[in-house]
Amino acid sequence: MDEKTIREKLRAYITADLMRDPDYPLGDEEGIITGGMMDSFALAELAVFVENAFNVYIPDPDLTVAKMDTLNQIVARVMRDIK
Amino acid sequence: MTFNLTLIAIFTAGGFIYSLILPKSWRKWTLFIASILAVYALQPPLLIRNMDFILPTVTIFVTVFVWIATLPRQDNQLRITIQWRDLFTIAVLMLLITGLAMTRFLPSEWQLLTASRPPAPLDVFLALFPLALLIILVGGIQINQPRQKVLLSLMILVIIGVFIILKTDRLALAFSGWLREQTGRDATLANPLTDLNWLGFSYVAFRLIHVLRDRQTGKLPDVSLRDMLTYIIFFPSLTAGPIDRIERFQEDLVALPEMNGRDPSRIVIGSTRIVIGIFKKFVVADTLALFALTATNAGQVTYAGGMWVLLYGYAFRLFFDFSGYSDIAIGIGMLFGVQLPENFNRPYLKNSITSFWQSWHITLSNWVRFYIFSPLTRTMLRWKRKPSSDVIVGIGLVATMVIIGLWHGISFTFFIWGLWHATGLFIHKMWSDRTRKWYNQFKKKQGQLRLWNWAGIFITFHFVVVGWVWFVMPDVGSALSVLSKLAGVGF
Numbered sequence: 194m195d196e197k198t199i200r201e202k203l204r205a206y207i208t209a210d211l212m213r214d215p216d217y218p219l220g221d222e223e224g225i226i227t228g229g230m231m232d233s234f235a236l237a238e239l240a241v242f243v244e245n246a247f248n249v250y251i252p253d254p255d256l257t258v259a260k261m262d263t264l265n266q267i268v269a270r271v272m273r274d275i276k
Numbered sequence: 277m278t279f280n281l282t283l284i285a286i287f288t289a290g291g292f293i294y295s296l297i298l299p300k301s302w303r304k305w306t307l308f309i310a311s312i313l314a315v316y317a318l319q320p321p322l323l324i325r326n327m328d329f330i331l332p333t334v335t336i337f338v339t340v341f342v343w344i345a346t347l348p349r350q351d352n353q354l355r356i357t358i359q360w361r362d363l364f365t366i367a368v369l370m371l372l373i374t375g376l377a378m379t380r381f382l383p384s385e386w387q388l389l390t391a392s393r394p395p396a397p398l399d400v401f402l403a404l405f406p407l408a409l410l411i412i413l414v415g416g417i418q419i420n421q422p423r424q425k426v427l428l429s430l431m432i433l434v435i436i437g438v439f440i441i442l443k444t445d446r447l448a449l450a451f452s453g454w455l456r457e458q459t460g461r462d463a464t465l466a467n468p469l470t471d472l473n474w475l476g477f478s479y480v481a482f483r484l485i486h487v488l489r490d491r492q493t494g495k496l497p498d499v500s501l502r503d504m505l506t507y508i509i510f511f512p513s514l515t516a517g518p519i520d521r522i523e524r525f526q527e528d529l530v531a532l533p534e535m536n537g538r539d540p541s542r543i544v545i546g547s548t549r550i551v552i553g554i555f556k557k558f559v560v561a562d563t564l565a566l567f568a569l570t571a572t573n574a575g576q577v578t579y580a581g582g583m584w585v586l587l588y589g590y591a592f593r594l595f596f597d598f599s600g601y602s603d604i605a606i607g608i609g610m611l612f613g614v615q616l617p618e619n620f621n622r623p624y625l626k627n628s629i630t631s632f633w634q635s636w637h638i639t640l641s642n643w644v645r646f647y648i649f650s651p652l653t654r655t656m657l658r659w660k661r662k663p664s665s666d667v668i669v670g671i672g673l674v675a676t677m678v679i680i681g682l683w684h685g686i687s688f689t690f691f692i693w694g695l696w697h698a699t700g701l702f703i704h705k706m707w708s709d710r711t712r713k714w715y716n717q718f719k720k721k722q723g724q725l726r727l728w729n730w731a732g733i734f735i736t737f738h739f740v741v742v743g744w745v746w747f748v749m750p751d752v753g754s755a756l757s758v759l760s761k762l763a764g765v766g767f
Contacts, residue, residue, distance in 0.1 A: 214713070229712065229715065229716060229719075230712070230716075232630065232705060232708065232709075234653075234669050234672075234705060235665075236650070237649075237650050237653040237654050237657060237672075238653075238657055238665060240650075240654060241654055241657040241658055244658075250493075252490070252493045252494070252495040253493070253645075253646045253647065253650035253651055253654070254490065254495060254521065254646040255495075256645075256646075256650055257642075
């Protein structure tokens with residue numbers, strides 16, 4: 194799976210399932226949590242989605258607002274461990 | 277010796293000598309040796325003979341065993357060998373502890389490094405030597421990765437077990453009575469406060485669980501024994517945190533030999549933090565303590581306004597005491613070149629209970645987020661027939677906040693305090709989920725937003741303050757009495 198596919202899958206999942214606003218034009222550098230579009234409780238859901246969709250396990254201490262606030266950060270974290 | 281002004285002065289002076297005079301290559305060993313000595317020096321005296329020497333030693337050796345258990349093992353490489361550097365650390369450790377026992381022969385006014393007269397050095401050596409051999413042997417045991425995971429889980433369970441015994445009044449009392457019987461003392465005088473006051477155990481336990489759990493998930497970096505010990509019992513944060521993370525702490529240790537000891541900004545900022553902390557803890561908090569709510573003065577109040585004054589007094593005393601202590605710990609850490617994480621970020625000025633918990637005792641709330649909330653909700657989310665995500669978050673919040681409550685002491689009032697905050701967090705989550713779109717539009721109206729923010733701060737602050745009643749009162753009856761008096765009834 195290439196980076197572009199991963200990015201679009203994540204964007205679609207975050208807007209539809211976590212933000213519950215599928216039409217929202219989410220930018221790559223936009224603060225999803227700091228911008229008030231989803232809360233940090235949803236990071237666990239995001240982590241389980243990443244496990245199922247890309248087979249990448251993100252350890253719990255990495256599920257922080259500082260590390261997972263923008264689409265770019267999340268994509269980079271997934272790409273780091275993708276096989 | 278408790279964390280008093282004399283000790284802060286000694287640590288600060290030590291920080292200056294360390295920064296300005298000490299050769300750079302000695303820094304890591306200095307932190308290690310100072311931390312080992314501080315575990316003994318900070319331990320309060322205990323009434324069971326030698327217990328105030330034994331408990332610090334147990335802290336150190338439990339950490340050594342945790343380090344052994346977390347050494348990286350791969351499937352194709354069953355045996356691990358302890359490196360020379362780590363054997364050297366064990367030797368230094370033996371020497372230091374036996375050396376401490378030697379102070380037994382000094383006049384009692386010179387026995388400053390231990391809480392009471394230490395046991396005989398030969399006894400200490402004879403107890404530690406087999407332990408050190410065992411460590412080296414255990415390190416050589418063939419164990420593969422799945423078995424290591426089981427071992428790590430067992431160690432976590434043992435730590436939790438000890439935690440439960442020490443934090444449950446009845447169990448601690450029974451254990452203290454049992455210890456007294458074993459040492460030939462009067463078991464009817466058993467008292468956990470004077471027998472089992474194990475300095476820093478709550479914080480040490482959480483750091484150890486972090487290390488064990490991170491090995492299980494493959495996140496733990498390779499750490500030498502010396503660095504692991506320094507991390508777990510780092511002297512500025514031993515008594516009451518902050519709870520740092522090992523990978524962050526290790527980065528600071530690696531950078532120590534290159535650190536500019538005479539960097540004025542680090543020394544000025546570190547010293548200022550210590551001064552601010554002393555002012556908050558010893559001037560503001562200690563003054564507020566004169567009229568802060570306690571179990572005793574709660575019964576003497578005759579009108580609602582008076583009860584509110586006591587409660588506000590308690591809320592601010594708690595904040596200034598704890599955040600002042602954290603400032604001192606962070607400041608001392610800075611003088612020694614370790615940037616401990618922040619523990620408070622204006623918690624009483626937050627406009628939601630969620631933001632409050634992101635700014636009150638931050639390192640503890642991060643810990644429970646990483647090791648309780650997140651793994652628990654993830655497990656539930658993986659279930660085939662999973663409940664709705666609201667239910668999952670609700671369960672996660674109750675478990676997390678109740679554990680934060682019980683961490684302070686296993687009692688019904690701390691349980692209710694945890695439940696109180698879980699309820700607040702859950703209601704806030706439900707509310708913000710359902711009003712998010714509206715709020716994002718509302719944010720554009722500056723004037724109304726400011727009013728909204730202040731209302732949020734007022735409500736959040738009072739939610740937290742009323743919650744403190746459960747935190748400070750020793751039983752449900754007296755807590756309910758205070759709550760009714762706050763409402764103007766029950767006088």
